[in-house]
Amino acid sequence: MVALQLGGAPAATLGEVKNRADLVIFWGSNPAESHPRHFTRYSGSAKGRMNPRGRKDRYIVLVDIRPTPSVKYADEFIQIKPGHDYEVLTAMRMLTNGNRPDMDSVGDVAIQTLERLVQRCKDARLGVLFFGQGITETRGKHQNSMAIYQFGKDMSRHSKFLTLPMRGHYNVVGSGNTMCWQTGYPFAVNFGRGYPQFNPGEFSVVDLLKRKEPDAALIVAAEPMDHLPYEAARHLENIPTIVLDPRETLTTKMADVVIPVKHAGVSVEGTAYRMDHIPIKMRSVLNSPWPKDDEPLSTIIARIKAIRKEEAET
Template sequence: MMVTKNIVCPVCGASCDDIQVELEGQGLTVRNACKMGNAKFQEVVSPHRIKEPLVRVDGDLRRASWDEAIEMTARILANSERPLLFMGSETSTEAMEVGIHMAEFLGGIADSNSTVCHGPTTMGIQEAGRVGATAGQSKSRADLTVYWGSNPLESMPRHMSRYAVYPRGYWTQRGRFDRTVICVDPRRSITAENADLHIQLNPNTDYELLSALLTLLHGKRPHQTVEEVTGVSISEMERMLEMMKSCNYGAIYVGLGIASSYGKHRNAELAFNLVKELNSHTKFVIGALRGHCNVAGFNQIASYLYGFPFGLDFARGYPRYNPGEYTAVDVLRDRDVDAAFILSADLVSHFPAACSEYLAQIPVACIDIAPCPTTMISDVVLPGVIDAMECDGTFYRLDDVPIYFQPFTSSPFSFTESNVDTMNQIFKRVKRIKGK
């Protein structure tokens, strides 16, 4: 029996790096992972795994040689005038990087999951700046944790136990007993049930609540109507603000409750401003609970390489950024691209129906590990290698810290070692077709 320790989980933004795996034949035992993580690890031995390349012929997907599938993918991209290259999150930053470079080469669009996830939060950072911290700093220091529009017990099950609430830190040696938890959520979520204070605001009133807190922080009283609008009394707001001002170190973790409710990036901007101003009273930081494993990675490398975090348009040969115009949902809904390449993401299941409908009409190539609605509409399906399990690479954790991962087994394919390898093979072929 082979036992491997310190494996990184490739599912959510927590990037837990303490997973223990025992692989014996077709059996896999996983320790330390949550249910979501365990389910993903079982994909290594799943009978559903896509094991060979598929290409569409006369309307049906049929088995093909690797070379044929790579050639067809490269032709789809090279023959397109404006392709969409979508990099999903459950793959390495290195694979995403090749995809972004390929988008630049082809004059296409490069985008990732953050376009339908924490994109607005990222835009809020561009507006206001962010006082951040690593997960380790908050684990050691935070005596107040605020979950705003997030429900980690269901979306990032080990966040509370690894980073934010239960672990003992250097200055929080009694773990949970040294920390206070506030949850701001319209729902009585399981996280709210476990919090010390639940601020149950009305849906879509985050902006009003944040404004009222800032007004109180400035020593003024918000207009009485804010109570009716938000469903939260001013005395409750004062209580919450007092807890925030009087802690030694506070950390807010925002979720899609902020990014996807009315106000979107303006909510995030205001939350970042509130945290900046709280630093006049005590140490306060803010970060996003990044849902998908390496969704932060795309933002990091796209910003580092091309100056913008998502939704990059290379049509003019240089990167342009305008969320709502060059972002994946918008270019598909507006039928503004003529082909798509999708890496490790099931867009057809998660995008609006009009986008999925259009994807079914244009040439699409994808890399995936298991059949899903996106593989069903694709013209080429390339088998994916599972990052962190079958190859090494880098993820960016929810706090934007790069985590290098190593595998516990190797790629099951003779034709590719990793998704980076596949991406490089495609890019090489695209260049050859284009004569460059």
């Protein structure tokens, strides 16, 4: 996200990959396990306008620090030394821009291998680089994403090329979009001054909790007790914590207040954003006795306004 803010990116919806991509690179992503149908629907065997034979019309490269179950779907696997994504990407940018690094290998990858890969990108009708958590959640974080986007922009001077993140949670893209159109920022916002301020590292959840700053928490459809580093999550045990969730989780079990809600996309309709920013209306297949989560949130808003008014009057 920060990388996008800083530099932008060449992107497209996944249908472009389906219809035109003849070179697909997965970097730090293991779609066979994390996004199992990405391959058949969009990026691997999907048939499209310029790819009538599907898989046969695409060359697929997997770049990762170790072999994963996705390797068997690729034409080529490039194994790089852990923590060396940035160096490898920088070498690829140099090669793209016509400079050969004065070394035999970088991050345990032979320069010739990278030269071949860069040439494939330059020759592609449409080249696509998907990158996953293996690169965004390791050392360097947004610097790595930045290097990916910069590579994409450099390559765009030679061929049609896209750089697309493999996002995880089904509507994490929606949360970024909604926050962006209402606050101007996609995450890590603070309203303490009466207007939105943005500062990742200061207002991001892990940093806030590690510094023990919040004195109360509302968790909506997330599992911080499971997903956040324990040294951050444990602060939630020390402050009043409210959880809205359809199901019992590690977080509901420790929460002070649990408000059950319908399960979006299972027991209630609602809009979610796909990883390529296309919003889709989810359907409902089960009944739930609880309200949709925006209802208790609306009630809370109304109650707090009423409490404030009472306080102002007394």
